Structures are given as C-alpha cells and as structure tokens.
Amino acid sequence: MRNTWLILKREYLERVRKRSFIVSTLLLPALMIGMLVLPNKLATMKSAGTRHIVVVCSNPDFARAVKSQLEGGGTETLRRGSGQKYRVEVASTPTDSLRSQLREKVVNGDIDGYLWLSDDVLSTRKVPYVARETSDFIEVASLQGALKTALLRQELVSHGVSAADADKYMQDVDLDAVRIKGGEEKKAGGPAQFITVIVLTMMLYITLLLYGVSVMRSVLEEKTSRVMEVVLSSATAKQLMAGKVLGVGAVGLTQIAIWIALGILFSSPALIGAKSAMAGIELPLGALPAFAVFFVLGYMLYSAMYAALGAMVNSEQEAQQWQFFVTMPIIIPVIMMTFVIRQPNSPVSMWMSLIPFFAPILMYMRIVVQTPPWWQIALSIGLLAATVWGVIALCSRIYRVGILMYGKRPTLPEILKWVKYA
C-alpha cells in the first residue's frame, strides 16, 4: 500500500508540474470551442463573398421575384440552407447575342453565373444555370428552392391572387419543439443542447484516450530506461502498475476538475446576465457525477490495457503499430455518437451502450441526452465494473512479465503463456 502510494505520488507530481499539463489544460477546452465555432465561422466567411449572377427573363415580374428570393428577401429555410449571399442583375431580352455575351462574362470572371429563364419555364420546369462552379450542392439546392418559390408565387399571381397575399402565403413556419418528460412540458434544447452533449462526450473521449496513452508511454519509458529494475527491487510489479494507473488517473481527475471550475466561472456571468443564452440547454442533474463515474471506470479499463501494451513492446514505434487494437473500442462509440443522439432509446443504442468497452462513452451520452431507465444505467455500470476487474487481472499479469522482457516483440501465444505464469 505504502509503495503504491509513493509511486502514485511521484507519478502525479511529475505530471502536474510539467508545463505540458498546464498547456493541455488550457488548450483542450479552447480546441473544443474552436471545433464547434469554426464550422459556423467558415460558413459565414463564405457568405461574405457575394455571388454575382444574372437572371435573364422576358417577364420582368418573374425575374424580380427570383431576384428578391435570392437577395435575402427569400424564405428562412433558403437563407439557413447555404448562407450564401447573392447580387442579382436582371436582363429582360433573351437574345442569342446576350447569351454569348454572358458566357464570355462567366469565362472572364465578371459574373459568377447566369440563369436562363425561357417563357415556357412554367410548363417545362427546366432552367439552365451556367456558372464557373456548380459543385456546391447546397448552393444548387438553394437556387432550386428560390426558383420553385418564385414560380409558385408567379402562378398564384397569375391565378388572381394579389401579390401581397402571395407573399404572405409563401412565409416560413417555425417549429416549436416541446418534449414531454415526467408529465411536464419542456422546451427542447435545439442546437445548444446538441452542442453541449457533443462537448461533454468528446471531453470524455479525449481524456480517456489522452490518459490511457499517457499510461502506455510512461510504462514504456520505465521499460526502455530500465529504471524499472531498481524500482522492482523494493516494489512489486502490481504495486508499480497500480501506482502508475492511479497516479495518471488522479492527474486526469485534476484536469477535469479544473475544466469544470473554469466552465462554471465563465458561464455564471452569462447565466446571470443573459439567461436566455443558456435557457435552451437542459442537462440532467446527474450529468457531472456520471462524467466522473464513467471517466473513472472507462479510464481503469483502457489504462490497464494500455499499461499491458506498454509492457509488451520495446519502442514507441512498435507501440504505435499495436495501439490501434486498444484505441479501436474507444473510437467505435465516437463514430456512433450522432446515431445515439438522434435515437437514444432505440434498441441499437441500448445494446451498444451496455457493451462494457463502449459503455463509458455511449451510456454517458444517453444519460446526458435523455436519461434512460435506471436499470439500464445500473446494468451498464455493473457490466463495466466486472469487465474492469477482469481486464485488470489479465493485464497486470501481462504487465508483470512484459516489463522484464527486452528484445523481441512477443507473439500472441507467448503473451498467453505470460498470463499463465505463476
């Protein structure tokens, strides 16, 4: 016990004092925020460049309708769709000379493209769009939408509906999503809720991976520097492994605690100042304790495997070749994340979240999205804890033999033999 504590203390202090600890503690949240904000920023950046297109149509009324649709007078859906801004010029004489002229302009880059609306467009419903680039499918869809809306309006007007009424009919509908939970009506979180779930789960995933790999590196370093030999003359391999896993885990918990503290610190002014910003986010009370539980269990599971891996190999390169087998079970639930968010209570989500290797991430995610029945949570934690116990028993045996084996990488039958050694 004393030895384990001494090893734990050394491991913890050495890591917490390192500059990289402070850097990663601050950098990771910044990175997460960046990951969420950047795609949005990029989309708005693109819309900053306005596309200049020409609409050619003999009917000036129709041409104007298309113009207003494209230039932001259009529907909400359209604007949300691509975020693309347009500057539209209208030409009302569809001649062949104009056509070749426009083609020339597209080639020269004077305009981005043109829409050619012939008189029979109402019946053929075919519109040529000539542009330098047509690969942005979202843009193509938004052009289609604009044309369709404009055509519909045109037809309504031609059937005797007044222009003002036609515009009114074309307005968007807002969906007011309400979730019923325990007999109470709750406003659904929408994108803010979605983002919070993703942030929390990614945080769990990154810390599991980060600290698991840390354990592996640290074991490997002790093995390659041979410092193991001296330490083993007073501590057992079991004490060494336990001290290391717990020490690195304690560093992880420290880091998470700092993040939570930072999160509360930065979000509280927002809570007081603008409650509306946070109003959409609704987290179950257990989100934070569950994070701790699933981090601790998940970390024990994966760090034991990483420790055994570190003991088996002789160099960082070798470790990288084999790391995949340990990392894969952490990556699978991340791939499934979107599916589970959308259908947290589907049978697939349920079964996947009960599998111990996926449980830390998937069950946690389900808890945050929409708390599943308590028996499922209990079962998943129970299975996970049992697996942790078994994996540690197995890995500590591999570790004990592996740390003293230098040279050739062991084969699978050899590793199985190690497990059987007394």
Added chain:
Amino acid sequence: MTNTVELQNVRKTYDHFVAVDDLSFQIREGSVYGLLGPNGAGKTSTLRMMIGITAPDSGAIRLFGENFRRAHLGRIGYLPEERGLYKRMKTVEHLVFLAEPKGVNPQVAERKAKQWCERLELTAWMDKKIEELSKGMQQKVQFIAALLHDPDLMILDEPFAGLDPANAVGLKDVLLEMKKAGKTILFSTHRMDQVERLCDSICLIDHGRAVLQGELKQVKAKFGRNNVQLEYEGDADFLNEDGVVQSFNNYGNYVEVRLKPGADAQQLLRMAAANVRVNKFDVVEPSLEEIFIEAVGKREAVGKRDA
C-alpha cells in the same frame, strides 16, 4: 557465523528454458561473494529471485537466516546491470523516492542523499534533473540509490560494466568500507579478473548450474599452483625434456611453464639452475578465468562421456 544468503536447490525455468538448475550456495555474513559465469549463465535470474522480482519454481531462498519475505528488501541494496533513472526527476528528489520504499524516513533520506552527493562530488548537481547529468554522474547517483538506506546485503550485478576507472575505484572503496562495517556483498559478473581480488568466496556457474564453489583460497589451492614464470639467461632447451613440464610458452628471456599435474616446481627449479642462469622463479596461481575454463571443460567432457 550466520549466513546472510542461503540458496537451497533453487530451480527456475522460463517455458522450456532452464535458467537456474538446482543451485545451492551460502554467503557468510560480512563476506564478499562472487557469483561468476559467462553471459547467459543464469546470474541475473538468480539475483532476481533473491530480491523477489521472480519466484523460484522449486527450492528455497533464505535471507538473514529466515525464509524470504518482502520485508527483507529494506535491508538489501541492489545495483542492477541495466541502469536507469527517471530523467525528469531532480537528483536528491530521485534518491529520496528510491529510499522511501526501503523504509527510510524522507527527511533522513534527503539528509543522507546530500551527504553522499557531497562525498561523490555531485553537490553542484543535487537540484539538477537527471537528464542534465553526464553518464558517469548518473552512475554515481545509481550507486547512492543502492546504498542510501545502509543495507546489510549489497547485491551488485555487473557493477563495473561501463564505468570509467575513477568511478570504478570510488565504488570499490565504498564497498570495502561497507565490508569493514560488517556488511555482506554479492558480486555478479562475467568479468572474473575484475573481482578476483575482492572476493572471499566464489560460485562459478554455467548453464544455470554451479560448476565450482567455495572459498577462493581453497578453490585455487585445489587447482594447484602449477604455473611457473621463469626469467633466465641461456639456452632453455631443457624444457623439451620429458619430465615435469606439460607445456610452455617461451618469450626468449621469459617463459611461462605449465607443470604436469602433481609435478613438483622444485624439480623444475633444479633443472633450470643446472642449465641456465635464473633471474626470477615464480610459482603462480591460475587465474579464475583459467580455473573456469578448466572446470567447464572437465564438466563438458564428463557430460559427453555420460551421453
């Protein structure tokens, strides 16, 4: 006098490979013992069992007159063959870390670590990280780590490997001091010439088995003083006469003669005196290396006959 270490019929196998085979030896308290043999003879495997890193398949290991217990480890200092330290730890901090599991109070450990650093001229490096130290300095730190807790039994695996001469002398002085204080010292090495003069008793092992063991004096006596170094002037033809000479190696004015088993060196001296002018006549002991080669050779010969 009691034995600090006793091995009784110890056997250790890895899979089908027999690393240590029916090995028994005793180390008297306060003596210097040499566990000698070529690389791969089973020396490190034996040491690892003595400090509980591995357990023997059969046989018994007794330390300080009791069956092996992990509590004994606090009284043992171990200098492994493969040396290494945590690179990012500071010298004194590291020494305290390694001494604490041996049961040394951290304050005491720090005080002692500083004393040792002063003695081995590491004072300026006490607060430096290990990675900033030179190889030689790291070796010194490793010795200090092995003896900081004032162990009763010091186990050194290939202690002089990779040491510069100054450090080797320093280490030897410290060890002799420990011997004077009544501590027991166990050397394990394949460089027999390096420890020959230090050991009271030895055990030669090969392929996991003891080939030869006992007090160094007796071992040497058993192999006899049958080598003669002769410095002479004149014609040394008499060496070719059939008689006491088994073989010789003539350098002109100096010849090394190996006598036949049981032959008397005095007879050679008389022959020499009759034929040449003798400047020096020295009957010398065989070196441990020669003894080892002879012992292993004999055993192999016996083995072949058995087969």
